[in-house]
Amino acid sequence: MTDRPAVEAVGLRKAYGDDHALAGLDLVVGAGTVCALLGPNGAGKTTTVRVLATLLVPDAGTARVAGFDVVRERHEVRRRLSLTGQSTAVDDALTAQENLRVVARLAGLTRRAARARTADLLDLVDLADVAGRRVATFSGGMRRRLDLALGLVTVPAVMLLDEPTTGLDPRSRQQLWQVVAALAAGGTAVLLTTQYLDEADRLADQVVVVDGGRVVAQGSPAALKERVAARRLEVVLTDAASRADAVRRLGDRVLAVDPARDAVSVAVADATEVRAVLDLVDPDRTTVRDLALRGASLDDVFLALTGHATPTKEPSRA
Amino acid sequence: MPDTAVLAVTPRTTHAPAGPRSAATATTQVVVLTARCARLAVRHVDGLVTALVLPVVILAVFVWLFGGAVRADGRYVDDVVPGIVAICAGFGAGTTAVSVCQDLVGGTVDRLRTLDVGGPALLAAHVGVAVARNLVSSVLVVVVALALGFRPHAGAAGWFVAALVVTAYLTAITWVAACLGMLARSAEGAGGATMGLMFFAYPSSAVVPVDTLPAWLQGFAGHQPVTPVVDGLRALLHGTPPSEVAGTVGTAFAWCAAIVAVAVLAAAVLFRRRTA
Structure with missing residues (x-):
């Protein structure tokens, strides 16, 4: 060789x-x-x-x-x-x-x-x-x-x-x-x-x-994951105004926004970061109606790395 | 000889890449692929039905259903055997086109190319096996025809030349089928594309005398390859000495040689285009 x-x-x-x-x-x-x-x-x-x-x-x-x-x-x-x-x-x-x-x-x-x-x-x-x-x-x-x-x-x-x-x-x-x-x-x-x-x-x-x-x-998988974050936190706000407010506060950390549900998704690594995001979005503890934590998907990787969602949906795994 | 270093069965045991492999010789390629195609042919039920059942059915249909109308003396079976052989060659060609196409779309050709196995070796194997299979069909037609009252008068030389004509015709039509198989995008398409080959035999002297066809068809029928093939075979089987039908048989061989030459060339070009 x-x-x-x-x-x-x-x-x-x-x-x-x-x-x-x-x-x-x-x-x-x-x-x-x-x-x-x-x-x-x-x-x-x-x-x-x-x-x-x-x-x-x-x-x-x-x-x-x-x-x-x-x-x-x-x-x-x-x-x-x-x-x-x-x-x-x-x-x-x-x-x-x-x-x-x-x-x-x-x-x-x-x-x-x-x-x-x-x-x-x-x-x-x-x-x-x-x-x-x-x-x-x-x-x-x-x-x-x-x-x-x-x-x-x-x-x-x-x-x-x-x-x-x-x-x-x-x-x-x-x-x-x-x-x-x-x-x-x-x-x-x-x-x-x-x-x-x-x-x-x-x-x-x-x-x-x-x-x-x-x-x-x-890069290495570890390096990539750092860029994409291991998990995705979805925060559902009470109304459109607080949703817009949350988007403004989170800035470019926002992965996705779902206006229909007033939901905002952010990449997070651990529980500390989840708490930090919640405090940042909702310091008075009044505007977050619901939240969900998911593993980072290929969609997230793409969103984070390319700025657009995957053109095709990930096929269901057999 | 390549190093056949055994890949570890349990993971994490090291094993170095075995170095560049030596390519199989062209002869080995053709032999191995022919054995493969032969196995596939023998185990392919549709193909077997086409090769062994369909010819008998077609023969029976022509002799029993149409025969009385074509020749009132009941001797139609003496005329129609070469025609049935030609028609069944078309069915067999359909099987070949589908097999070739399946190898192309199924990834087999990709794997062979990365093994540096050439397209000509694969096609030669397909054609060789198909010709052998169709020869079996042809023999079957003759045997069943004998049972139905066929009484050929050919001598040994006549049979020999007749066998050569049939082999030449099968080789020609099979190479054309291989080309159609490479042109088609799917196995279904390949099957459809060979319908043309199957019908080619009808406007000829295969099943009726050319002079009973409409005038506009006679020109075509008189000058297409199936007619000299069938006429030559018919004369030979009727007992005409090969020397007396040399003209017709020569025309048949010339047609077949020309078709094979063009089809082999086209196959090489198509193979390169399909796999570039």
């Missing part, structure tokens, strides 16, 4: 007509680290992954994976990377074992090595018991796990995972997180996309928030 970052993208641009999927995106991922691309649908996450995976040629900008240019040296890149895409690319009519053997053979393993590797991977993703069953009979979580295993027939220098845990049950999600951590511990650079803040929090050394095809914030 050289000192170069495992993934290095500068000024990536890609447009489909007037729709700018990527508008000058920069990205650096070090070897042995996990980077989470966080953003709503349409932010450019998948396009970024497809460019890095050599599946899509950018209109402008350059990207290097494992030290090789993704356009000019794509064959070298492909020998060092693995992709688990958003659509689960498994053959329903084949068994789990057959799926793995086909991909292992195509990845250049000998028949014997492919058989051995298949057995290891089936253990790894907890599918050894159903190795001989056709994938058509699998649950969504089992299919995703098999798909993940298909991406690991050889241990890559760079692993790209596009929304790997969408549709996974909590246990499968935990397993996947363990595999990702183990991979990174072994020196693989992992780039994954997600819509879930907690996933980025749990897994990533570095979180890159993308919106509108460019990076709007990046």
